[in-house]
Amino acid sequence: MRISSFLWFDGQAEAVATYYTSLFADSGIRDVQRDPEGRVTTVDFTMDGQGYVAHNGQPRYPHSRAFSLYVEVETQEELDALWAKLVDGGEEGPGGSLVDRFGVTWQVMPTCLRELLRDADAEVADRVLDTLHAMTRIDIKALVDAHAQR
Template identity: 60%
Template sequence: MNTSTFLWFDGRAEEAARHYTAIFPDSEILDRQQDADGRVTTVTFTLGGQRYIAYNGGPQYPFTRAVSLFAECDTQAEVDTLWKSLTDGGREGPGGSLTDRFGVTWQVIPKALAELLSDAEPEAAHRVLNALHAMTKIDIGGLHDARDR
């Protein structure tokens, strides 16, 4: 048995799949399906080796912030690059979240955040979380500074 993330788009499934696979390493479009009129209905693709299915289902089910895709980055440069690519045509949100041009919400989070929180004393962890909540795109240096105050 396999699981995949299924994303319901309003006519932009192939555009989204192309955009995402251009951003993430180890990503590709695996399959496109069309209806009898030649319109793309479904695109199967991978991001970082994980499988997704994008479906052109129409406007009745728009994306909400209740579900988001989580991208964990190793470095500040990765955070910066991914943030720039995903916010192009989208909008920034709080604490490392954003909504891309297709309406999909993402969490762009550095691995350092989990490390800072797991190793921190309660007061230091509280400072890290306060710093995080004040940020849009996460600044790893700023998180370290907050922990060390």
């Protein structure tokens, strides 16, 4: 058994898979299926070892911010570089979210965020969360500073 995310696009499946696999290590296109006329129907690919299927299914089902791809990064430099690539041609959203050029929502978060939000002092955790919600692209130092305020 294998579980993969199935992403619906309007004619962009191959471009999506090619672009996404260029952004992450341990990524690649596993299979491209075509209809009898040679048009791409589905692309089976991996990002960071995780399986995905991009399908050209017409504009019937648009993407929604209710579903997003979540990426954790270690450093501000890593966050900034990935953010710049993903938001190119798309738009920034609140609290570390963005919608890429293909209409897919991403959450780009620092790995330290989980620990900052686990503080036993609810006021500290709330302050970190308020700081996060006031941002678009995440500023790790600002989150750490919000946590350190006593």
